[in-house]
Amino acid sequence: AQSVAQPEDQVNVAEGNPLTVKCTYSVSGNPYLFWYVQYPNRGLQFLLKYITGDNLVKGSYGFEAEFNKSQTSFHLKKPSALVSDSALYFCAVRASSGNTPLVFGKGTRLSVIA
């Protein structure tokens, strides 16, 4: 069975500084990895995905993530954080290319301080 770990409940970063939100995964076979963001009382918004190809994936709002197979990690990054990036971030994985449900991490709350 697949699983996702987000080791940090909360990440605080100053505006303009780079940010990293960590994610590690466990899956049999090739992983299909996703990052989503959730604002208060809203659903999840898709940021980016890794299926195959380049290990560095670029997504929405200036976010990117790096797939590291040896470390089974898929950390989310952004070179310069904005206050508006403050939200709840979820990493997710599924073990196949089919329309199967995602398995989510517990989420990491990002606070960007002006």
Add this chain to the structure above:
Amino acid sequence: GAVVSQHPSWVICKSGTSVKIECRSLDFQATTMFWYRQFPKQSLMLMATSNEGSKATYEQGVEKDKFLINHASLTLSTLTVTSAHPEDSSFYICSASEMGRNQPQHFGDGTRLSIL
């Protein structure tokens, strides 16, 4: 981009009431939709997989008779919380993905259900 619409966004009702939540894919067809439940400050818990034209697949521990799912068309799935009680109060979110390989799931904005 693909849009999933969920309605209503907020429901407050008395204990014993049944509540229906709609999930629509607005600009794409979805043979499969997913229903999640989210508790405060927690992750999403998959409740069931909704399949167009057939019975939903429920996750272990989710009561089929309590959470009725109907997926009558390629753009609409409904979740009915029957005889709701305060412990059913939660944030319910649906998702769907476009047909094809490796498509991301797109989420509705969720429904906050409060049972008094």
